[in-house]
Amino acid sequence: MNEKPAIIVTGASSGIGAYCARALKLDGWRVFATVRREQDRDGLEAEGIETFLMDYTDHASIHALVDEVLARTGGRIDALYNNGAYGQPGAVEDLSTDVLRLQFETNVFGWHELTRRVIPVMRARGTGRIVNCSSILGLVPFRWRGAYNASKFALEGLTITMMMELRGSGIEVSLIEPGPIRSEFMANCLKAVEAHIDLENTVHKVEYARQLKRLRGELSGAKGKLGPEAVYEVLRHALTARKPKPHYIVTKPAKRGVLLKRLLPSRLFYRIMGSLG
Ligand SMILES: NC(=O)c1ccc[n+]([C@@H]2O[C@H](COP(=O)([O-])OP(=O)(O)OC[C@H]3O[C@@H](n4cnc5c(N)ncnc54)[C@H](OP(=O)(O)O)[C@@H]3O)[C@@H](O)[C@H]2O)c1
Numbered sequence: 001m002n003e004k005p006a007i008i009v010t011g012a013s014s015g016i017g018a019y020c021a022r023a024l025k026l027d028g029w030r031v032f033a034t035v036r037r038e039q040d041r042d043g044l045e046a047e048g049i050e051t052f053l054m055d056y057t058d059h060a061s062i063h064a065l066v067d068e069v070l071a072r073t074g075g076r077i078d079a080l081y082n083n084g085a086y087g088q089p090g091a092v093e094d095l096s097t098d099v100l101r102l103q104f105e106t107n108v109f110g111w112h113e114l115t116r117r118v119i120p121v122m123r124a125r126g127t128g129r130i131v132n133c134s135s136i137l138g139l140v141p142f143r144w145r146g147a148y149n150a151s152k153f154a155l156e157g158l159t160i161t162m163m164m165e166l167r168g169s170g171i172e173v174s175l176i177e178p179g180p181i182r183s184e185f186m187a188n189c190l191k192a193v194e195a196h197i198d199l200e201n202t203v204h205k206v207e208y209a210r211q212l213k214r215l216r217g218e219l220s221g222a223k224g225k226l227g228p229e230a231v232y233e234v235l236r237h238a239l240t241a242r243k244p245k246p247h248y249i250v251t252k253p254a255k256r257g258v259l260l261k262r263l264l265p266s267r268l269f270y271r272i273m274g275s276l277g
Contacts, residue, residue, distance in 0.1 A: 004030040011084020013040035015183025019228035056110020079129040092146035107151035126170040136254035174238035179254030180222035190215040
């Protein structure tokens with residue numbers, strides 16, 4: 001009988017998810033990792049990670065994932081790491097409602113659907129860990145990222161509420177709030193802005209030119225950027241500590257943002273934030 005604890009890790013094709021799936025496997029977990037493309041499975045499978053095709057916007061794929069994991073483990077899911085997401089750049093006035101909805105379908109509604117499927121399994125066993133990868137942008141807003149800010153703020157609200165509601169169930173819930181981390185995130189933001197924002201017919205045309213340069217890596221990089229191992233360090237704590245923290249803020253810029261929000265009057269804080277990014 002396989003007694004390794006079982007964890008679902010979403011968005012494991014690149015970046016933080018890919019790193020954490022591998023690190024968890026090395027740390028003795030039985031890892032069920034999700035990707036969206038067939039070709040992204042091979043490398044993970046070769047390392048003994050069980051992979052599934054799952055897209056948060058396709059709820060049938062979420063249910064198929066959970067059914068199959070339960071079949072393979074005999075009804076056990078010890079932990080869920082919701083990680084797969086993307087950033088939709090664009091000024092709030094340039095976002096169509098459909099594009100905003102798409103951002104929420106992936107970053108909020110899909111996570112909610114998967115989490116709701118997993119909670120009864122954990123409740124039945126009286127134990128479990130749920131870790132949601134939010135962002136510093138779920139605590140502190142940046143310009144030109146309204147859809148993403150809103151999705152992560154929404155995730156914060158849902159997750160903290162759930163954390164309080166699950167008290168006494170044996171299920172512990174944590175949020176990870178990273179600042180800049182090396183991954184494919186910026187490249188995927190670039191695809192989303194090019195696909196969904198009219199970059200010509202907008203009062204923000206000049207600003208978008210700058211934002212495109214930033215996303216292409218043509219401006220000086222974000223200060224304080226860390227590798228995905230920085231996220232793994234706190235994920236491991238959230239999964240194994242007797243008393244996991246509600247919030248794990250990762251990187252110095254993220255910690256600075258939270259501190260400034262606490263200390264400064266909001267008008268001054270938003271004026272400073274509005275000059276960044
Ligand atoms: N990198 C940062 O600076 C940073 C900072 C704060 C928070 N975060 C958060 O960290 C998490 C991981 O991002 P990352 O930096 O590792 O970026 P990444 O390299 O772009 O990885 C994102 C992962 O999410 C997957 N994904 C995207 N849309 C999905 C969907 N609809 N259903 C299922 N999976 C989907 C991607 O799959 P495909 O390859 O198929 O697109 C990919 O595997 C995200 O929650 C992000 O918001 C990142």
